[in-house]
Amino acid sequence: MQWHSRTGRIAVSAMFAALALIFSYIEAILPLSTGIPGVKLGIANLVVILALYNMNFRYAMGINVIRILVAGLLFNGLFGALYSLAGGVVSLTVMWLLKRTGLFSMAGVSMAGGVAHNMGQLLVASALVSNLKMFVYLPVLMFSGIAAGILIGITASVVNGRVPKDVFAK
Numbered sequence: 440m441q442w443h444s445r446t447g448r449i450a451v452s453a454m455f456a457a458l459a460l461i462f463s464y465i466e467a468i469l470p471l472s473t474g475i476p477g478v479k480l481g482i483a484n485l486v487v488i489l490a491l492y493n494m495n496f497r498y499a500m501g502i503n504v505i506r507i508l509v510a511g512l513l514f515n516g517l518f519g520a521l522y523s524l525a526g527g528v529v530s531l532t533v534m535w536l537l538k539r540t541g542l543f544s545m546a547g548v549s550m551a552g553g554v555a556h557n558m559g560q561l562l563v564a565s566a567l568v569s570n571l572k573m574f575v576y577l578p579v580l581m582f583s584g585i586a587a588g589i590l591i592g593i594t595a596s597v598v599n600g601r602v603p604k605d606v607f608a609k
Contacts, residue, residue: 448498451494451498452494455486455489455490455502456501456502456506456509459486459502459503459506460483460505460506460509460510462482462483462485462486463506463514464510464513464514465482466479466480466481466482466483467510467514478579478583479587480590480591481553481556481587481588481591482591483510484549484552484556485591485594485595485598486502487499487502487506487527487531488534488545488548488549488591488592488595489595489598489599489602490502490503491534491535491538492545492595493599493602493604496535499531503527503531504524504527507520507523508524510523511523511524521563522560522563522564525559525560525562525563526555526556526557526558526559526560526563527556527559529558529559530553531552533551533552533555534549534551534552534555537551544596545592545593545595545599546588546589546592546593546596548592549589549591549592550584550585550592551588552588553583553584553585553586553588554580554581554584554585554588555584557580557581557583557584558584560580561574561576561577561580
């Protein structure tokens with residue numbers, strides 16, 4: 440089944456947004472807490488990376504924003520949604536720019552996205568509390584972003600190789 444119409448691309452995007460929201464929910468209920476605020480695996484980003492590589496930046500951003508806003512309002516509250524939105528937009532923009540160079544693997548792009556996501560969240564947090572001391576938390580967030588980004592990127596690469604290309608809208 441091929442999707443060549445705008446309606447088909449929107450339908451695939453809606454399915455991806457729903458899948459990303461399901462992953463966000465799973466992550467919210469699983470007891471995988473590290474005990475460190477803001478540190479999580481980010482399994483919903485698997486869907487966003489697949490959309491970025493198989494659709495385009497605009498659709499990936501739409502999927503990402505819809506997932507972040509709905510998941511934020513359902514699971515994290517307004518401030519959680521704000522932090523995630525900042526991180527998600529910065530992350531996807533960095534991933535898109537690195538992907539365009541053709542110099543990085545999917546895991547490398549994802550790793551940079553994980554770090555950028557944490558940086559975006561840290562910038563919003565420090566702006567909201569008007570305190571640059573929030574950046575003391577930077578090493579922990581950098582390490583967790585690298586580790587989670589690599590894991591999600593490797594998983595996305597494996598999944599990307601197994602999903603039929605005609606599923607995606609072009």
